[in-house]
Amino acid sequence: MVTRARVPAGVRDNGGMSTPTMKATLQIGPHDVRPPVVLAPMAGITNAPFRTLCREFSGGKGLFVSEMITTRALVERNDKTMQLIRFDASEQPRSIQLYGVDPATVGKAVRMIAEEDLADHIDLNFGCPVPKVTRKGGGSALPYKRNLLRAILREAVSGAGDLPVTMKMRKGIDEDHLTYLDAGRIAVEEGVTSIALHGRTTAQHYGGTADWDAVARLKEHVPEIPVLGNGDIWSAEDALRMVRETGCDGVVVGRGCLGRPWLFGDLVAAFEGRPGDLHTPALREVADVMVRHATLLGEWIGDESRGVIDFRKHVAWYLKGFSVGSQMRKRLAITSSLEELRAGLDELDLDQPWPSGADGPRGRTSGNNRVVLPDGWLKDPYDCAGIGEDAELDTSGG
Secondary structure, three states: OOOOOOOOOOEEEEOOEEEEOOOOOEEEOOEEEOOOEEEOOOOOOOOHHHHHHHHHHHOOOOEEEEEEEEHHHHHOOOHHHHHHOOOOOOOOOOEEEEEOOOHHHHHHHHHHHHHOOOOOEEEEEEOOOOHHHHOOOOHHHHHHOHHHHHHHHHHHHHHHOOOOEEEEEEOEOOOOOEOHHHHHHHHHHOOOOOEEEEOOOOOOOOOOOOOHHHHHHHHHHOOOOOEEEEOOOOOHHHHHHHHHHHOOOEEEEOHHHOOOOOHHHHHHHHHOOOOOOOOOOOHHHHHHHHHHHHHHHHHHHOOHHHHHHHHHHHHHHHHOOOOOOHHHHHHHOOOOOHHHHHHHHHOOOOOOOOOHHHOOOOOOOOOOOOOOOOOOOOOOOOOOOOOOHHHOOOOOOO
16 A cells, blocks of 8 residues: 655744654655655666665665666666666665656566566656657657556556556656646556656756746645655755645655765755754765775776776766865866775865855756657657657666
C-alpha cells in the first residue's frame, strides 16, 4: 500500500527558517524514505561513487537514483550499461532510472530487472530535455503522446511485479503544450507509485525559474499518490519551502548537490527539525572530499587515471566561491592522477572558510528554447504511429 508523505501541519520558526516539527516520511512501495529526499538522476554524475558520497553525508537516509539507463542497452546487456547498474553492497534500496520509447522494450527491461533482482525500485525518465533524447520522442517529449505514455507505463507496471514504479517528468514541451496534468492522471490510472515534477518545460531546459505552482497544481490533481517537487532547490531551506508552499510530499534534488554531496546531510537535518545544523566545510575538507570522490571513481572504473579524468567535470563545482585563481583551476581540471590532484590542492590556502559565494545555483542554468522533436510530433497528441524500437537509444548514461 502506498501512502503520501506525512508532512505535519504545525511548523516552528528557528532562526528564520520554518521547519516541520516532526519527521516527514515518504512511502515508495515497501520502501520507507525518511526524510522524503531523492537524489535526481543526472547523466555522468549520479554513478555509484557519487551516490556513495551523498549517502554517507546523509547517514544513509533518503533515496539515491542511478543515472539514466537505456532500456534497449539494458536488454542487450551493453557492457557500459551493465557497469552503470552495479550498486554498492550498502545501497538500499537500489534505485534505477530507465529511459525508453518503445513499450515492448521497456517491458522487457523492467521484467529483466525484476526477474534478475537487479534493483528494488524503478523510475521512468520522462523529463530529459536534451535534443538527442527528444528528437527520438523520448524524455520530456514523450508525455505529449498520451497513448504512448499509457502503453509504456502499463508495460512497466505489469512487468515490475512487486517492484514500485515511479516517474519523473516536466511540465510539458512548452507553455503551449503542457502535459503534466494529463500525464499525472494517466500515471495514477496505470498504477505508478509516485510522480516527480520538474517545474520547467522542455523549451526552458534549465533556464529561468522553476514553476513551483505547477507542483502544487499537480498535487491537487492527483491526490491519490505522492508528488515530489524538483527544480531550484539549492539549499535545505529551499526544500522545506517547496514542501510548505506546494504541499508536495517530498523533493528531488539535482544540480544543487553538484560539488556539494554534503547537501544531503543538510536536508536530513532540516527535515528532522534541525535547520541550523548546516555543513559549511572549509576548503581543507572540500579538498579531502574531492580526492575521495576521484578515488572512488577510479576504484569503480578500475583505473585510477580514468577515474581522475572522469572527476575533472566536478572540479569547478567543488571549488565554486573559493579563492583559487584561474590558472590553478585550469591545472586541477586537467589532472590525470590522484597524486597530481592532491599536490595541486595542497598548494591552495586550505584554511579558507566556506564562502557565501558557494551557495545558490550551480551547473547548467541557461535556457535552450530550441526543442528538437520527431517530424510531425505535435500534430496529434494521441497518434504514436511509427514509434518503435528504432527510436530507442542504444547507450546509457544520457
